[in-house]
Amino acid sequence: MANSFNLGNGNWAQKTEKLLAYNAENNNYKPLPFDFDRASTATRVNRDGLIETVGIDEPRIDFLNNSKGHLLLEPQSTNTATYSNDFTQGDIFNQSASPSLSSSVLTQNQEKAPDGTNNGWLLKDNNDGGTSVAGLNYFSTQVNSDDFNTISIFAKKALSNDFLILESAGYDVSATGRSYFNISNGSLGDISTNHTSKIEDYGNGWYRCSITFQTTTDLLGAIYVRLASSNGLVDITKDGTNGVYIFGLQCEVDASRDFATSYIPTSGQSGGVTRSAETLVQDNMPTSLFNRQGMAFYLELEALANINEVRSITISDGSSSDRFVFQLNSSNEFSVFTISSLGTTGFSIATLGVDITQTNKVAASFDGSNGYLYVNGTQIGVDAISFVIGDDLSKISFGNHSLTNNPFYGKITDYRIYNTALTPAELTALTS
Numbered sequence: 001m002a003n004s005f006n007l008g009n010g011n012w013a014q015k016t017e018k019l020l021a022y023n024a025e026n027n028n029y030k031p032l033p034f035d036f037d038r039a040s041t042a043t044r045v046n047r048d049g050l051i052e053t054v055g056i057d058e059p060r061i062d063f064l065n066n067s068k069g070h071l072l073l074e075p076q077s078t079n080t081a082t083y084s085n086d087f088t089q090g091d092i093f094n095q096s097a098s099p100s101l102s103s104s105v106l107t108q109n110q111e112k113a114p115d116g117t118n119n120g121w122l123l124k125d126n127n128d129g130g131t132s133v134a135g136l137n138y139f140s141t142q143v144n145s146d147d148f149n150t151i152s153i154f155a156k157k158a159l160s161n162d163f164l165i166l167e168s169a170g171y172d173v174s175a176t177g178r179s180y181f182n183i184s185n186g187s188l189g190d191i192s193t194n195h196t197s198k199i200e201d202y203g204n205g206w207y208r209c210s211i212t213f214q215t216t217t218d219l220l221g222a223i224y225v226r227l228a229s230s231n232g233l234v235d236i237t238k239d240g241t242n243g244v245y246i247f248g249l250q251c252e253v254d255a256s257r258d259f260a261t262s263y264i265p266t267s268g269q270s271g272g273v274t275r276s277a278e279t280l281v282q283d284n285m286p287t288s289l290f291n292r293q294g295m296a297f298y299l300e301l302e303a304l305a306n307i308n309e310v311r312s313i314t315i316s317d318g319s320s321s322d323r324f325v326f327q328l329n330s331s332n333e334f335s336v337f338t339i340s341s342l343g344t345t346g347f348s349i350a351t352l353g354v355d356i357t358q359t360n361k362v363a364a365s366f367d368g369s370n371g372y373l374y375v376n377g378t379q380i381g382v383d384a385i386s387f388v389i390g391d392d393l394s395k396i397s398f399g400n401h402s403l404t405n406n407p408f409y410g411k412i413t414d415y416r417i418y419n420t421a422l423t424p425a426e427l428t429a430l431t432s
Contacts, residue, residue: 034396035283039276043263044072049203050116051248051263059280062262062411065201066359070411072262073278073398074304079264080251080272085119087136090268092223092251093149096141103134103238104227111245114154114206114263122158124243125227131235134242135165135226142220143171143253150252151223152210152260154202157183159243161236163228166211168195170221174214180231181209183244189231196258206247212258259305279407280398283318290315290393294421296365297326298430300414303356306332311408315393315417316401322390323401326364328410332356334380336364336373340387347371347383359413361431367421377432379424 036059045064046052054060062072083090087099087106103126111120125134143149155164162184169176177192181199186207191197196212215221227242228234236242248263251272266273303311311328323339334354338346347366354360354375363374366385373380395401396417398408422430 034280036278036280038278040274042074042275042278043265045202048116051114051202052116053265059278060262066411066413068413070302070413072411073280073409074261074275075257075407075409076274076277077252077254077257077261077264078272078274079266080253081249081266082268082270082272084249084264084266085113085121085247086267087121087123087246087249092138092141092151092249093253094142094144096223097139100137100139101135102137102226103128103130103132104136106136111156111158112204113247114202114204115247120156120245120247122243123225123227123246124159125236125238125240127240128238131237133224133226133234134236134238135224136246137225138223140220141223143215145216145219146214147253147255148212148214148258150210150212150250150254150258150260152208152248152250152252153225154206154208154247155181155183156205156207156245156247158245160241161227161229161244163189163231164209164244165224165226165228165234166195166197166209167224167226168211168213168221169224171213171215171218174216175218176221177211177213178234179211180228181207182231183207183209198259206245208248208260210260212260214258256309257305257307259307261304277407278409279403281403282396283394285394285396287392287394289417289419291419291421292322292389292391292393294365294367295324296363296418296420296422296427297324298361298363298414298416298418299326299412300359300361302359302411302413303328303332304409304411305357308332310406311410312398312400312406313408314395314397314399314401316395316397317390317392318395318401320401322393324366324389324393326362327406328356328408334360334362334373334375336371338366338371338385338387338389340389346385346387346389349373349381349383351375351380359411363422363427363431365418365422365427372424372427374424374427374431377428379428 180189335350
């Protein structure tokens with residue numbers, strides 16, 4: 001059953017945890033109930049900076065690298081690692097051999113993990129005096145042809161070495177590679193050209209490191225998590241001084257998505273655990289809230305990644321006839337447009353050169369003559385109004401008008417709707 005989620009005062013740090021929505025002409029912010037759906041539990045980073053699980057149909061106000069918090073909306077994903085935090089058993093992706101060690105020792109319950117428990121493992125070299133690779137192996141790992149395969153793990157510097165390696169081996173030449181992550185300062189080292197790689201700060205010295213690779217012909221290979229004493233070197237001197245804390249292994253497969261989603265804990269479930277997709281919609285709103293002759297909206301948001309897919313937020317009459325649409329478009333740009341009942345574009349503007357994966361302040365407005373788009377205090381464009389949209393607008397959907405296509409996924413810190421057009425000065429001030 002959907003949860004009625006109030007979009008309210010916009011101060012995420014408040015106990016009410018509401019998102020700002022409707023703004024009347026007198027700037028009196030009024031909460032509006034939204035139907036929020038997610039058919040599974042999910043995790044978020046709470047105000048204390050710890051990963052925690054929230055219930056079915058419970059919206060996630062996530063505080064990862066955002067002191068105000070943001071509403072986190074994500075697509076469905078499965079963590080195929082059968083044991084996300086047991087590095088002694090289980091398989092990954094379609095199937096694999098159980099994890100094994102190379103010249104290393106693994107000890108559990110050695111460090112406070114990102115979820116606040118003492119569940120961080122210590123992976124260190126075996127101190128046998130030689131020089132070789134050292135780390136954790138997942139041999140005989142089978143994946144799907146053409147799919148994007150993402151492996152992520154939380155890591156924290158434990159001993160003298162500053163680097164962690166994630167490696168894919170034995171697949172197509174175009175899918176084999178080794179990427180280095182600096183777990184001392186949270187930067188990327190040498191990255192394989194065959195990987196999409198990312199390191200993300202989770203606080204208290206923990207970083208989430210991830211790689212994505214894609215193979216077509218050779219579908220059986222290996223995944224390595226290895227210690228590195230310096231960037232670009234794979235062998236270490238095994239003197240007992242190299243080690244890293246690890247937590248939360250995640251393996252995800254998708255036909256088009258090449259990035260890791262939020263942590264999905266697993267504990268032995270066959271095939272892993274699936275987090276369901278999230279939807280947000282408000283039907284049957286009073287049409288008096290909207291003004292077809294002039295209105296505006298404001299968003300402070302961040303895309304999950306550059307994925308060349310359309311993600312929409314739509315104000316409509318419930319059909320495709322009359323719409324006021326904001327999009328993360330297929331060119332990884334922000335765009336805004338209106339569609340009239342005649343099926344004709346009223347105005348249309350798109351950004352160029354804006355990094356949608358960073359937090360951006362975006363406002364769009366139209367009056368009887370022109371439509372405007374502003375991003376981060378700058379006017380992106382002006383387009384003359386050719387057709388006026390209808391007067392039966394009553395639905396806000398985070399997707400297309402029917403929620404059947406273009407679902408919106410991302411991080412939203414602030415969302416406001418104005419039932420009057422805003423001036424260029426107001427749009428500049430709002431987005432600065």
